[in-house]
Amino acid sequence: MSHEIKAVITDIEGTTTELSFVKDILFPYAVKNLPDYVQENEDEIEGILDAVREEERNPDLTQEEVVEVLLRYIEEDQKVTPLKELQGLIWEQGYKDGELKGHVYEDALECLKDWHKSGIKLYVYSSGSIYAQKLLFGHTESGDLNGLFDGNFDTTTGSKKEPDSYEKIAKEIGFPVENILFLSDCTEEIEAAATVGMNVVILDRESCLSANQKHSVVQSFNQIFGDNQDHQIEANG
Numbered sequence: 001m002s003h004e005i006k007a008v009i010t011d012i013e014g015t016t017t018e019l020s021f022v023k024d025i026l027f028p029y030a031v032k033n034l035p036d037y038v039q040e041n042e043d044e045i046e047g048i049l050d051a052v053r054e055e056e057r058n059p060d061l062t063q064e065e066v067v068e069v070l071l072r073y074i075e076e077d078q079k080v081t082p083l084k085e086l087q088g089l090i091w092e093q094g095y096k097d098g099e100l101k102g103h104v105y106e107d108a109l110e111c112l113k114d115w116h117k118s119g120i121k122l123y124v125y126s127s128g129s130i131y132a133q134k135l136l137f138g139h140t141e142s143g144d145l146n147g148l149f150d151g152n153f154d155t156t157t158g159s160k161k162e163p164d165s166y167e168k169i170a171k172e173i174g175f176p177v178e179n180i181l182f183l184s185d186c187t188e189e190i191e192a193a194a195t196v197g198m199n200v201v202i203l204d205r206e207s208c209l210s211a212n213q214k215h216s217v218v219q220s221f222n223q224i225f226g227d228n229q230d231h232q233i234e235a236n237g
Contacts, residue, residue, distance in 0.1 A: 003178045003179060003199055003232065003233060004179060004230065004231065004232055005120060005179060005180070005181045005199065005225075005231045005232070005233055006120060006121065006175050006179040006180070007120065007121040007122070007123065007150075007173055007175045007179065007180045007181070008115060008120055008121070008122050008123070008180075008181045008182075008183065009123045009124070009125050009153075009169065009180060009181070009182045009183070009193075009198075010108075010112075010122070010123070010124055010125070010182075010183045010184075011124075011125060011126055011160075011183060011184035011185065011186065011189065011203075012124060012126040012128065012133065012136065013126065013127075013128075013185070014184075014185030014186070014203065014205065015108070015183055015184055015185050015203045016104055016105060016108040016112075017102070017103050017104055017105065017108075017136065018103050018105065019185075021102075021103040022128075025100070025103075026087075026091060026100070027074060029090070029091065029094055029099070029100065030074060030086075030087045030090050030091065031071060031074055033090050033093070033094070034067065034070060034071065034074075034086070034090060035067050035071075037086075037089070037090050037093070038063060038066070038067050038070075038086075039063070041089075042063060045086065045089065048082045048085050048086050049063065049066050049082075051081065051082035051085075052066050052069055052070060052080075052082050052083075053066065055069075055080060055082065056069055070082075070083055070086065074087075079127045079155050079159075081129075081155060081156065084127075084128060084129040084132065084154070084155070085129055085131065087128075087129070087132060088128075088129045088131035088132040088135060089131075091132060091135050091136075092131075092135055095135050095138075095139040100139065101139060101140060101141055102135070102136035102137060102138070102139050102140040102141075103136075103140070103141075104137070104140050104141075104142065104145065105205075105220070105221070107220040107221045107222050108220075108221045109140075109142055109145070110221070110222065111221035111222055111224070112145070112148050112221070113148065115231070116148045118231065120231060121150045121173065121175070122148055122149045122150055123149060123150060123151045123152065123153065123169070123173060124137075124149055124151075124152045124153065125152075125153040125154070125157070125160065125165075125169065125182075126152075126153075126154060126160075127154065127155055127160060128154065129154050129155075130152040130153070130154045130156075133152050133154070134146055134152065137149070150173070151172075151173060153165075153169055157169060160184075160186070160189045160192065161186075161188045161189055161192050162192055163192045163193075163195040163196045165192070166182065166192060166193045166195075166196045166198055167196050170196070170198070177196055177197040177198045178197060178198075178199070180198050180199065181198070181199045181200070181201065181224075181233060182198050182199070182200050182201075183200075183201050183203060183221075183224070184200075184202065184203065185202065185203045185204065185205070187202060187209070187213070187215075190202050190215055191215075194215060199233050200215050200216070201215070201216045201217070201218055201224050201233075202215055202216065202217045202218070203218060203219075203220075203221075204217050204218070204219060205219055205220070207219060216233075
């Protein structure tokens, strides 16, 4: 049985964008610039700093101590909302200064453009903040790609490894789950989306996964629909 896909939700890191771009470029850039950015913009980001104090349940943390906590969050790869907000602001400065350019795989770019042109609604769901998502897609080597997308979701919707998050997204975008396709390189996220009935495809760009996956696995975007011009996809078994 096949389902017509009317909406595609895509992850970023490892899916549309090279893993190393986030790990080896964005994160180190934030680490390098975070202390100075906090010091120079303390008044403007007071709400973010207070949110860190609330997260740590310690309202008496000094600015220097908050910076230490934020750097620890980055080292531990914690998906903490105030950190994501602050990283977005730091990256914004980097994009504006021309020090950063968002990376998007060529196959992802071509397919996203084709799907958008064909009328499929496109959405982003990433652990990076919506602000950071729009910065990345807004400052690529191919220009501003934000116009391709109909909406963005981040951890404020919920964990990407929890089925409830995908139910919320489906409800918000207004399509039945059987007409939605979710793309990610993370099998736990894929399983969470599949649990609620979404169609799913795993992006395994480095061919690291075993061959006995229960869900469809591809190495590039142009393998997702193949030659199917009607954008039908086999339903999850």
